[in-house]
Amino acid sequence: MSTVLNAAAHPPLRVAVAGLGAVGQKIAQVLDEGLPGCKLAAVSANDRQRAEERLSHLKQRVPVVAIEELEPLADVVVECAPAQLLPTIAEPFLKAGKTVIVLSAGAILSHEALVEVAREHGGQIIVPTGALIGLDAVTAAAEGTIHSVRMITRKPVKGLVGAPYLVQNNIEIEHIREPIRVFNGTPREAAIGFPANLNVAVALSLAGIGPDRTTLEIWADPSLKRNTHRIEVDSDSASFSMSIENIPSDNPKTGRITALSVIACLRKMRAPLRVGS
Numbered sequence: 019m020s021t022v023l024n025a026a027a028h029p030p031l032r033v034a035v036a037g038l039g040a041v042g043q044k045i046a047q048v049l050d051e052g053l054p055g056c057k058l059a060a061v062s063a064n065d066r067q068r069a070e071e072r073l074s075h076l077k078q079r080v081p082v083v084a085i086e087e088l089e090p091l092a093d094v095v096v097e098c099a100p101a102q103l104l105p106t107i108a109e110p111f112l113k114a115g116k117t118v119i120v121l122s123a124g125a126i127l128s129h130e131a132l133v134e135v136a137r138e139h140g141g142q143i144i145v146p147t148g149a150l151i152g153l154d155a156v157t158a159a160a161e162g163t164i165h166s167v168r169m170i171t172r173k174p175v176k177g178l179v180g181a182p183y184l185v186q187n188n189i190e191i192e193h194i195r196e197p198i199r200v201f202n203g204t205p206r207e208a209a210i211g212f213p214a215n216l217n218v219a220v221a222l223s224l225a226g227i228g229p230d231r232t233t234l235e236i237w238a239d240p241s242l243k244r245n246t247h248r249i250e251v252d253s254d255s256a257s258f259s260m261s262i263e264n265i266p267s268d269n270p271k272t273g274r275i276t277a278l279s280v281i282a283c284l285r286k287m288r289a290p291l292r293v294g295s
């Protein structure tokens with residue numbers, strides 16, 4: 019069975035990767051190895067020379083360009099850069115009616131106008147499941163009535179240290195010996211206090227009942243090696259709970275599965291058989 023749409027009718031999707039860290043490098047590598055229906059078109063990073071070195075083992079030569087130069091080269095951009103760059107990366111693609119896959123989901127809350135730009139120009143923002151689990155079930159439940167969504171995140175100390183919320187509130191976690199709850203609030207608050215750690219909570223809230231009604235606890239746990247997220251949903255169609263234990267990538271804040279989620283998303287965009295909503 020062919021796993022790609024008719025190639026003559028559908029030329030390969032040109033994919034730009036904005037940010038060449040833990041997530042971007044893996045996506046670039048898989049695209050270079052060959053992802054049916056997709057091709058790596060361009061890459062952007064802060065340090066261009068280091069990016070060239072990181073790409074030197076790839077089979078194809080890929081242009082390394084400034085963020086502003088990505089749009090003409092690609093049909094879709096994967097945003098996997100620091101959160102504050104989201105508008106600079108996304109806006110040109112959305113204005114051209116193209117697709118933006120967003121990993122820094124927390125930044126959408128402070129740049130909601132991007133959704134209007136997408137609506138106006140026929141573009142699309144895709145928030146993949148990323149480091150989380152079960153957003154298909156949550157979006158399905160949201161077609162009915164969801165009563166509550168609760169998320170509990172437990173992270174190793176290395177996955178949280180340096181977060182602005184901890185610094186501003188003088189919460190010292192580097193020497194803890196027992197798990198401590200460092201935050202109890204909403205994904206909207208966590209997006210500000212933990213911009214590089216809790217994109218998953220914002221993604222969950224956008225799938226379900228929004229960033230103000232979803233509740234979130236964050237624990238720092240010195241005995242953990244994996245970022246662990248548990249979700250509990252109660253709705254008029256189903257009650258469910260799910261959890262995932264993420265093996266960290268080269269970036270201890272980022273689970274390995276994050277890049278794989280984007281690759282699965284890209285694969286679905288050109289597949290004749292698509293599984294999962």
Ligand SMILES: NC(=O)C1=CN([C@@H]2O[C@H](COP(=O)(O)OP(=O)(O)OC[C@H]3O[C@@H](n4cnc5c(N)ncnc54)[C@H](OP(=O)(O)O)[C@@H]3O)[C@@H](O)[C@H]2O)C=CC1
Pocket residue numbers: 036037038039040041042062063064065066068069085097098099100101103120121122123147148149150213214215217218221269271272273276
């Ligand atoms: N939605 C989800 O489930 C998840 C989301 N994330 C989020 O995804 C994003 C990427 O994560 P991760 O790969 O681990 O992050 P990294 O810190 O490993 O990589 C970030 C990359 O962005 C690049 N960058 C910095 N400034 C610029 C610039 N001005 N122009 C172009 N590139 C730039 C850096 O370049 P250089 O290497 O040259 O410094 C680096 O390659 C983060 O926002 C993270 O919070 C992470 C995990 C899960």
Ligand SMILES: O=C([O-])CC(=O)C(=O)O
Pocket residue numbers: 149214215216217218219245246264271272273274276
């Ligand atoms: O939410 C994030 O950005 C990252 C995360 O928790 C994980 O990788 O498990």
